Amino acid sequence: MKAIVIRICAMLISLPAYAVAADKSIGQTEFESKCAACHGAAGKGNGWLAGHLKSEVPSLSRLTRNNGGVFPFDSVYQVIDGRKEVALHGPRQMPVWGAVYRADSDRQYDIQSGQYVADESATRARILALIDYVLKLQD
Secondary structure, rough: OOHHHHHHHHHHHHHHOOOOOOOOOOOHHHHEEEEEEOOOOOOOOOOOOHOOOOOOOOHHHHHHHHOOOOOOOOOHHHHHHHHOOOOHHHHHHHHHHHHHHHHOOEEEEEOOOOOOOOOOHHHHHHHHHHHHHHHHHHH
8 A cells, every 4th residue: 555655646746847758757767877777777786887896786676575575665765865874885885866856956946036946845756756666676
């Protein structure tokens, strides 16, 4: 049930903000551009960059299996957002995508106020879309 709610929220929040190619979801696009180099196209930890790292890159496709059959939504959200550090990532080897998304949203111009403002909903939408895609990768 939680997975369905996550998917619905991600779709409702993100669709107005971003145009998506008909054959790819926002989450898939985010994953391919931000995660696949290390985690691999299928999230198995075998991306082209993985072999160049000192530590083994974990499989994102086993998160549910490794968490007693429950997808660890909160933990995944916090890792992407940057609030939860992952020891394997060391001193922030994995970029904090939440910070990147926030920086992108800070560039949005508000016509009424005449200044640039942060759009936290756009940041949340991108994170939720990415989590939705990772959820689809589960074995």
